[in-house]
Amino acid sequence: MNIHAIRAIYLFEMHRWLRTVVQSVATPVITTSLYFIVFGSAIGKRMPAVDGVSYGAFIVPGLAMLSILTESISNGSFGIYMPKFAGTIYEVLSAPISALEIVIGYVGASATKSVVLGIVILATARLFVPYSILHPLWALGFLALTSAAFSLFGFLTGIWADGWEKLSIIPMLVVTPLTFLGGSFYSIAMLPGVWKRIALFNPVVYLVSGFRWAFYGVSDVGVGVSLAATLAFLLACLVAVSWIFRTGWKLKV
Amino acid sequence: MEPIIRIEGLSKTYAGGFQALKDVDLEIRKGEIFALLGPNGAGKTTLIGITCGLVNPTKGRITADGHDIRSDYRAARAKIGLVPQELSTDAFEKVWDTVKFSRGLFGKPPNPAHLEKVLKDLSLWDKRNEKIMALSGGMKRRVMIAKALSHEPTILFLDEPTAGVDVELRREMWEMVRALRENGVTIILTTHYIEEAEEMADRVGVISKGELILVEDKDVLMRKLGRKQLTLHLQEPLASVPEGLTQYDLRLEAEGAELVYSFDAQAEATGIAELLRELSKRGIDFKDLQTEQSSLEEIFVSLVRGR
Numbered sequence: 001m002n003i004h005a006i007r008a009i010y011l012f013e014m015h016r017w018l019r020t021v022v023q024s025v026a027t028p029v030i031t032t033s034l035y036f037i038v039f040g041s042a043i044g045k046r047m048p049a050v051d052g053v054s055y056g057a058f059i060v061p062g063l064a065m066l067s068i069l070t071e072s073i074s075n076g077s078f079g080i081y082m083p084k085f086a087g088t089i090y091e092v093l094s095a096p097i098s099a100l101e102i103v104i105g106y107v108g109a110s111a112t113k114s115v116v117l118g119i120v121i122l123a124t125a126r127l128f129v130p131y132s133i134l135h136p137l138w139a140l141g142f143l144a145l146t147s148a149a150f151s152l153f154g155f156l157t158g159i160w161a162d163g164w165e166k167l168s169i170i171p172m173l174v175v176t177p178l179t180f181l182g183g184s185f186y187s188i189a190m191l192p193g194v195w196k197r198i199a200l201f202n203p204v205v206y207l208v209s210g211f212r213w214a215f216y217g218v219s220d221v222g223v224g225v226s227l228a229a230t231l232a233f234l235l236a237c238l239v240a241v242s243w244i245f246r247t248g249w250k251l252k253v
Numbered sequence: 254m255e256p257i258i259r260i261e262g263l264s265k266t267y268a269g270g271f272q273a274l275k276d277v278d279l280e281i282r283k284g285e286i287f288a289l290l291g292p293n294g295a296g297k298t299t300l301i302g303i304t305c306g307l308v309n310p311t312k313g314r315i316t317a318d319g320h321d322i323r324s325d326y327r328a329a330r331a332k333i334g335l336v337p338q339e340l341s342t343d344a345f346e347k348v349w350d351t352v353k354f355s356r357g358l359f360g361k362p363p364n365p366a367h368l369e370k371v372l373k374d375l376s377l378w379d380k381r382n383e384k385i386m387a388l389s390g391g392m393k394r395r396v397m398i399a400k401a402l403s404h405e406p407t408i409l410f411l412d413e414p415t416a417g418v419d420v421e422l423r424r425e426m427w428e429m430v431r432a433l434r435e436n437g438v439t440i441i442l443t444t445h446y447i448e449e450a451e452e453m454a455d456r457v458g459v460i461s462k463g464e465l466i467l468v469e470d471k472d473v474l475m476r477k478l479g480r481k482q483l484t485l486h487l488q489e490p491l492a493s494v495p496e497g498l499t500q501y502d503l504r505l506e507a508e509g510a511e512l513v514y515s516f517d518a519q520a521e522a523t524g525i526a527e528l529l530r531e532l533s534k535r536g537i538d539f540k541d542l543q544t545e546q547s548s549l550e551e552i553f554v555s556l557v558r559g560r
Contacts, residue, residue: 002327008357012350019345087341091400094305095358096330252309253267253302 005097009105010112013079017113024113025120028067032121035063036128039185044129050187051218056129061139061212062184064121068114068143069150069179069204073171075110076154081167084158084251093252099245103238107151114147131215138223139214142230146207149234156240159250178204188220203233255319256280257408257439258304263313265299265463273299275463277313281408281441286434288454288471289443290553296463297443298338301410305335317408331359334406338413338443340393344386348377348396351385352403359404371402374429391422398429409433411442415449427453447553451475461557476517481546483514483525488538495535501528512539 017024040056047055083089092102125131133139161167182204188196199205200221210226213219219226244251258281265274273296281287291297302308304315306326315322320329343351352368372378375395380388385396394414401409411430415423423446430440430453444450450457450471457474459467467474490509501524502515512532516523532539 002360004357004360004362008354011357012346012354015350016345086343087337087339088343090305090307090335090337090341091355091358093307094330094333094335096327096360097358098327248309252307 002097002101005095006101006105006108009092009102010109013106013109014112016079017075017109024071025117028071028117029120029124032063032067032124033128035059036125039063040125040129050190051216053216053218054129057131057216058187058212059185060122060125060129060131061215062182062208064118064125064143065146065182065204065208065211066179066184067121068118068146069175069207070171071117072110072114072147072150073154073157073175075113076107076151077158077161077167077170078154079106079110079158080155081158081161089251099242102245103152103155103241107148107155110151110154111144111147114151115144118143118147133215134217135214139211142207142211142214142226145227145230145234146211149230149237152234152237152241156237156244159241159244162250178202183208183220203229206230254283257283257318258441259316260300260304261314263300263303263315264311265296265303265308266311273463274303277460277463277465279458279465279468281439282456284434284437284439285455286430286440286442286453287456287458288450289441289458289460290447290450291443291460292557295460297460298412300460301335301337301412301441301443305333305410306330327360331404332407334401334404334409336394336397336401336409336411336414338416340390340397342385342393342396345384347382347384348372348388348399349381351396352399355400356403361404367405368399368403371399374432375399376425391418394418394422398426402433407437408439408441411440413443413445415444415446423449459553459556467556480515480517481523481544483516483528483542483544485512485514485532485539486510486541487512488540491537495537497535498528498531512537 036056039059044054044056044059049055050058080089083092157170158167161169181199182202183199184204188199188205188209191199206221206226206229209220210223210230213223213226243249258279260277260279263274263277263279264272266272277296277300279300289297289300299308303310304317304322306322317329318332320326320332322329346354349368349372352371353363356364356368369378372381375398377392377395377399380392385393388396398411398414414430415426418426427449430442434440442449442453454471457467457469457471458465484506487510491505491512492509494503494505494512504513504515505511506513514525514528516525
């Protein structure tokens with residue numbers, strides 16, 4: 001294991017993040033605050049409790065998850081897209097490191113940022129809505145697992161993208177709809193008939209549901225199913241990334 | 254002696270069908286400066302790219318210091334430093350941070366003293382806290398060299414190291430490359446500037462259309478092909494080369510108005526003085542004369558054209 005290389009990539013990425021930390025952290029904090037002002041305080045007051053949880057508190061895990069997904073993908077994709085775009089990827093490709101080490105460095109840094117961000121968002125939400133976390137360790141586990149899985153997914157999109165447009169297509173056209181339809185603002189039990197079943201094909205449902213269970217002990221799907229779905233997604237991304245590095249797809253000619 | 258780099262039967266066909274390398278065999282000797290010459294698109298960068306792991310070969314095998322570059326890539330790549338042709342740098346990073354990153358990436362523990370030496374040797378020490386984007390093109394090139402040297406490679410690839418670099422900096426780089434060789438680093442450089450190969454290289458390889466058409470000691474090559482010519486513009490045209498002068502390598506050109514004498518520029522006695530005396534004895538006058546030496550550039554052009 002080339003520990004020095006993993007460390008170098010990880011620190012390089014964290015350093016890049018710290019340079020723009022105000023933008024990286026302030027943007028999601030402001031966005032989340034706006035959500036809570038609108039949905040939590042303004043609209044939330046007129047909403048009935050969901051599964052015995054006040055609406056304001058109910059949306060906290062889902063909203064945090066929404067930001068974590070978006071930021072994980074964005075960080076994960078940017079980390080590898082930038083060297084590709086700037087041409088500095090040559091150095092990583094010519095270094096004595098394995099694909100796994102490259103992934104640990106880049107995706108580890110991206111996931112770290114997302115976990116920090118998730119904690120900052122949850123702390124911000126606490127200022128607007130009183131809530132408590134029933135299973136803090138599970139919450140942290142879901143937070144870390146989701147951050148890692150979607151950073152890895154972002155990493156894949158960063159390798160796939162060969163232009164700025166493609167880089168933003170996945171978060172804009174795929175992830176945002178999936179998160180909005182993934183039960184961030186509602187329980188899928190509220191959906192009409194057939195949509196309930198369709199929603200079960202949305203991977204984000206499992207993430208939000210699992211995360212919400214860790215908070216309040218209520219969920220749309222069983223927590224075991226949530227965990228299994230998240231792990232399966234992580235595994236699928238790992239298989240894809242190992243194939244990419246084996247063949248050099250989009251990285252080598 | 255076991256070559257430090259051994260390339261066997263290397264071919265590369267790109268996805269579009271373009272064949273960049275055709276069955277190339279090449280051995281690089283330990284401690285030499287090897288110049289790879291060739292026109293644009295000849296396959297120089299592809300050859301370097303495959304050796305360094307940036308390009309997948311279609312066929313063939315490469316070892317670096319005895320390690321296969323694919324099956325034993327960790328050991329092979331740890332030996333190699335690469336300075337690519339394109340100026341690709343992390344614009345927002347500081348010089349010191351970027352060389353530190355490179356060293357770590359190649360699996361070496363931190364060694365500030367070594368990095369300090371590298372930066373000082375490249376006159377970058379004063380710039381160590383500057384962002385790369387604030388540096389000039391020549392300075393950025395030095396940063397890339399510093400990155401490549403940060404992990405103490407024993408083999409250094411320089412892909413067009415002096416392209417777009419001013420004359421002074423070019424001289425400095427030549428000095429630096431020589432100093433590296435003194436320290437036992439093997440250097441493979443590609444260049445468009447034949448002057449560079451002439452100045453620096455121990456051996457020269459000429460590549461054209463994906464084929465390695467010649468590999469030779471530079472001195473041997475210059476001697477073999479480096480002929481000098483004396484052209485005499487005669488007062489009166491001659492019908493044929495005068496008898497008694499046939500021991501000289503003479504020929505007539507411009508319908509007998511020019512007498513051309515080819516000689517070995519490296520030889521002790523060029524024979525010019527005697528030739529001129531002989532001509533004067535025979536009453537052959539000339540109004541002007543000029544000499545020309547074939548440079549490596551001409552040798553190169555004639556080789557590439559000849560294909």
